[in-house]
Amino acid sequence: MQKVVVFDIGGSNSRIALFDGDDIVWRDQAATPGQQGPDAMVARMVELYLPTLNQRLLNLDVNIGVAITGQIVDGCVTAHNAAVLPGWQSYPLQKVLSEKLQRSVRIVNDARAAAWGEYLYGTGRGVDEFLFLTVSTGVGAGLVLNRRLHIARNGFDAEIGEMKTADGATLEEHASGTALGRLALEHGYAGAKSLCDAADLGDSRATELVENGIREIAKKLADLAVMLGIQRVAVGGSVGLRAGYIERLRSEVAKYPPIYQVELVAAALGHDAGLVGVAALARSV
Ligand code: BMX
Numbered sequence: 001m002q003k004v005v006v007f008d009i010g011g012s013n014s015r016i017a018l019f020d021g022d023d024i025v026w027r028d029q030a031a032t033p034g035q036q037g038p039d040a041m042v043a044r045m046v047e048l049y050l051p052t053l054n055q056r057l058l059n060l061d062v063n064i065g066v067a068i069t070g071q072i073v074d075g076c077v078t079a080h081n082a083a084v085l086p087g088w089q090s091y092p093l094q095k096v097l098s099e100k101l102q103r104s105v106r107i108v109n110d111a112r113a114a115a116w117g118e119y120l121y122g123t124g125r126g127v128d129e130f131l132f133l134t135v136s137t138g139v140g141a142g143l144v145l146n147r148r149l150h151i152a153r154n155g156f157d158a159e160i161g162e163m164k165t166a167d168g169a170t171l172e173e174h175a176s177g178t179a180l181g182r183l184a185l186e187h188g189y190a191g192a193k194s195l196c197d198a199a200d201l202g203d204s205r206a207t208e209l210v211e212n213g214i215r216e217i218a219k220k221l222a223d224l225a226v227m228l229g230i231q232r233v234a235v236g237g238s239v240g241l242r243a244g245y246i247e248r249l250r251s252e253v254a255k256y257p258p259i260y261q262v263e264l265v266a267a268a269l270g271h272d273a274g275l276v277g278v279a280a281l282a283r284s285v
Contacts, residue, residue, distance in 0.1 A: 002063075004282040005052050005103075007045055008274035009068040010110055011084035011137025011178070012238070014041075015271070016048040019279040022121075024272070026052065037087035038077075042096055049101060064105040065282025066097065067113030067274040069138060071155035075107050078155070080162055081138050081172060106282050110134075110274050112157060114267070115142020116149045117277030118234045122268035127231040131224060132267065133160065135245070136237030139172045139217070142277075145228060149281075165216050175213030177239045183209045192239070200244055211248060218252035222260035236267035 008015040011034055018026040028048055033040045070077040070085060075094025079085035098105040115132030124130040130144040139161035143150040151157050161172035173179050177192050184195035187205060198206035224230050235246050250264050267273050
């Protein structure tokens with residue numbers, strides 16, 4: 001079976017895995033050095049990669065797949081959430097990494113990779129129009145339309161986090177883990193986790209802050225359901241996979257008339273969705 005090495009670089013965590021066919025035979029992870037700019041990130045990726053060479057890969061034709069947060073155009077990465085990844089303006093990651101590793105490299109957005117992984121091996125099976133939503137450091141998405149992963153020429157192939165809300169802010173500024181962290185500090189909570197914990201314990205102010213973001217997400221999902229005919233939405237990410245989060249989102253979506261209803265499920269592949277998806281894409285290069 002074909003071996004591929006894949007990375008999943010999110011705003012907080014960087015994962016690497018070696019696939020032998022469909023199986024992960026080796027993996028590692030480290031914190032994403034997001035604040036230190038692209039070169040530090042590439043150095044971290046090479047550091048994570050080196051041990052794989054000992055995995056009998058030296059003479060094999062192994063493709064590299066990279067799922068990374070940000071807008072991807074022709075292998076170049078731009079971060080719209082500059083707080084998460086400062087210094088990423090059309091950074092030629094594909095070119096830099098393929099030169100450093102002397103391998104063919106494919107770059108795709110992290111949420112698109114996760115959508116493809118969930119579609120092929122997880123909760124997307126059996127539907128034609130599928131959306132993967134990650135609520136994590138940011139708010140991201142990946143779209144499968146007519147059973148094909150939607151990849152746009154300009155890289156805006158489901159940057160749901162940048163969508164505008166009624167107050168002019170972006171969806172991400174209301175609902176992301178980063179936003180919950182900001183709101184937590186503004187309202188005297190230690191951070192995003194303690195804010196969500198307080199909401200789970202019935203703290204009314206914490207509940208209002210968390211549910212405000214969930215309401216905004218529900219509005220977008222209702223619109224996308226009628227705009228694109230989405231049949232099922234899988235929810236992932238460090239915030240999205242928290243116990244109780246999807247139930248809150250379901251009850252918000254349920255407030256809309258029947259034509260806006262969409263099936264909401266928890267991502268089956270959990271934090272591996274991006275690795276599995278980009279491995280499938282790297283195999284097909
Ligand atoms: C942001 C954007 C998306 C990404 C999403 C989730 C940046 C750096 N990223 O909307 O491309 O898919 O966050 O990213 O602008 P994550 O880091 O939370 O996985």
